[in-house]
Amino acid sequence: MERKVLVFDPYRCTGCMYCMTACSTYNEGNTSFSKARLQIFRHEGHALTKTNEEDDLIFLLIACQQCEDAICSGVCPTKALKRDVSTGAMVINRNKCVGCRMCLMNCPFGAISFNLRKKQVFKCELCAGDPQCVRFCKVEALKFVPIEQTPLAKRSRTAEKVKEGLMEKVRNVTYQGG
């Protein structure tokens, strides 16, 4: 199976957080922000500034990166975290997890959470290969793409900027000449 990864484009995100409500609904059967496997972090600058103050509005994603050399797996005393070879996700074996939170403490991204009711950790496991966040991201800020394609969007955007810069230069040259 082609190895796919979750990618996020902050320039496309509209902050609707449908990814989070869909994620928690699918994975927990209940809807919440707190049990969503991925979290959108919001900078709501607009609401907080006075007229004329500089501020920005941007949304960012924190979710499991499914690291190739995953620290969570390494520090797990019961070896409950294993890679699912079909999806590429690091998944938690519910029968083995003892709720020690060692993975949660050591994850460099803060992508693992603890469920107080179930007394176990939880994280993004890519919904068995059909990530619900991607399904409900109608602006394609979240995509599930073959790993080779990960940098393509950014690369083409950079190329677009370079092109604009070059064209500006070219135009200026033309004007000077004219």
Place this chain on the structure above:
Amino acid sequence: MGMPKGYAGKVAIINLTEQNAQILPTEVFYRDYGIDPRLWLGGDGVITKILSKDLSGPVDPLDPENEIIIATGPWTGTAAPWGSRTMLGCLGPETGGFESGSFGWVFPAVMKYAGFDIVIIRGKAKKPVYVFIDDQTIFFKDAAHLWGKETGETVKAIRAELGENYEGEIRVLSTAIAGEHLVPYAPPCADGTSCPGRTGAGAVMGSKNLKALAVRGTGELAIDNPMKLLDAAQHACDIYLSDPLIKLWQEHGATTYLLTVRDARVNGNHIRENALAADFPHMNNVGCLNCPGRCYHWLQIKEGPYAGTRQLGGHMTFFYTGQENLRLDNLEALIYYERVSQELGLDPASFSQAFNWAVECFEQGILTEKETDGLVLRWGDEDLIWEVMRRIAYREGNLGELLASGVAQASQKIGKGSEDIAPHVRGKPYLLKDARLQALVWALGFLTSPRGGDWLRCHNVFENTFFAAHSTNQKTFLKYVGKTSEEVYRILMDKVDIPMDLRKRMFGDPPKVDVEWMRKPEGKALITVWSEDLVGLFNSLVTCMYGATGQYLLVGVGPTTFSEILNHITGWNTDYEEVMRIGERVLNAQRLLNYRLKRWDREQDRFADKRCYEVAKTGIYAGRKVPWEKALDEYYQFRGWSERGLPTMGKLKKLQIEDLAEGLEEKIEGGD
């Protein structure tokens, strides 16, 4: 009775006088108030029931006895599309009657995640306070240092002092300057972003010494069938996004859609063309929770007198009222207008109508420089407009004090014929200064709206699309939508989720697309009735009326789809007829409540502005009078109401609300 899934499970009753809060299971609360969730859902339905029980007679809206009710519905906070909304209700300071408004962004969902379906605020604090709902714990906090702060500053200060773990964890509904000064058209604002704009509840908060309500919610909502809900939600979203008109909306939000489709222009261009040609600086469109339609523009003005202003908005009401009532004609000023309204907490419709009325009075010599503190009132003068807004919010000087009382009261105070040109119905101004310019179905809604002269309870996509087919914008429509507006109207007629026999009665068979037909009052009230019932439904679910009564219908997503989604959330088996009946029930109950409180009947279903009854100069009624009375007759008939415009016992029985007629001085007999 038992509460179905989709509800958060608790109701908080906050008493500001006693500084205590009572937390009840929703099931117990609903039982005490005789609310069957399947008959009333939540939102407007529940607010109407609560006010009907709590208030036996008229109450001054700024008296501690008035209450603020924030009522979500089973839809709120779930994975259903447009899951962000809640209703906020009270007695309205502009009218003294029933009042409610919808708001979204993230506050309503978080309130439900905190465990609360409904939050009721009663009494009056001795000094300024704000209330913090931290999941199931409720705190009363001193707000002396927040009093006098603008909307955004308040949000920022509260979030900082409550120590949120990350930005936006704590959601804040606050009142601002105008609310503190009891301006009857001051709305509260959620997270400095989304306001129940027409409620005047900001003034009610001000009267209670309540600066804000903050909430943090980390809990979960149980769903009856999560997988089917997700499937149905995705299906609805995909249909929605498949339509080019919707795509235009999705990409460019309210601003561009409006200006493109209406062919309105600012700076001589459609905004979209500005955006393309001049790199108009909006980074992206932004939406409330679960919104595939996203109507907020992230606007940043780079040049000119307003350079540096940043505003998340670009909403229709500001553009409509700014252009028509204030005669602002450049985009930067329109954005600034929205920003100032939000910071001070002023409703754009009521403010702009008050301003517009004042200019008319000034031109006619009814108001002089003595009443305006030396200001020369005129339209389109940007600096003057900002100054008047500020004076109103602070109730500064004669003019500030006068206009801060709202156009209805101000005109009564001034007299001299100014009452006869005051643009309101039952104390509440409508959208644009000349009601006759607007179409019959739409404007009939001003007369029959449960909250006074307001257009949002009869928001109908039919007329908008119909008139697009007859406006001068055929080229722009074709350019941006890829279809002519007449084609779009015909597709709407074909797809709209209304049973075929009713559809034929509403729009003709085959559907008519000629102005002569649209001018005739016969049958038009049926469109008003249907549209109002739909709004009653969506405001009780609660979901976004804007998308739901407008955009959704265009692509055939309607009450049937919504009943399916509701069923997956709750486990019920509702259908089109049952959910539309809910909307109708809510509308009838609101009519009864207003009759009980204010004795509103046909007599009050009238424009105060006498010019509305004269021959129109422009619009589809140019050269004629608008047949208001005939349309009202038909409206009451379709509603099953008496000639006085009151629900009959027969109608009430059919809607299972005959108990609401109890205690009315006059029982209304007859009906179907």
